[in-house]
Amino acid sequence: MAIESPLQLTPLDALSEAAECLRIVAHPHRLRMLQMLLQRDFTVSQLAQACDLPSAMASEHLRLMQRCGFLTSEKSGRKVFYRVIEPHLKDLLKCVEGRFGVSETILSSE
Numbered sequence: 001m002a003i004e005s006p007l008q009l010t011p012l013d014a015l016s017e018a019a020e021c022l023r024i025v026a027h028p029h030r031l032r033m034l035q036m037l038l039q040r041d042f043t044v045s046q047l048a049q050a051c052d053l054p055s056a057m058a059s060e061h062l063r064l065m066q067r068c069g070f071l072t073s074e075k076s077g078r079k080v081f082y083r084v085i086e087p088h089l090k091d092l093l094k095c096v097e098g099r100f101g102v103s104e105t106i107l108s109s110e
Contacts, residue, residue, distance in 0.1 A: 020068070025070075033062070038089065038090055042082060043080060044080065070089060
């Protein structure tokens with residue numbers, strides 16, 4: 001009988017934090033916003049329009065993702081632009097897109 005090597009496991013408190021962040025990401029509008037923000041910076045109104053949401057609701061989605069440490073924002077004049085700061089989100093979205101595909105173009109280059 002072969003000797004089994006010990007399992008390499010992440011501590012449960014870290015997995016609890018991961019589960020909370022995955023719960024935040026696990027929403028179609030937030031996934032759409034992350035797809036967009038991984039390509040370039042956008043304002044709340046641009047993200048709201050792409051998701052067919054009121055700006056207030058888009059702002060709430062962005063706030064949740066900021067709280068989890070995924071995003072940052074920067075004010076430029078009267079506009080606030082959002083940007084992804086969590087580098088692992090790119091790999092996560094690649095997995096989602098690899099499984100479910102990418103086929104829709106919603107905004108052209110500005």
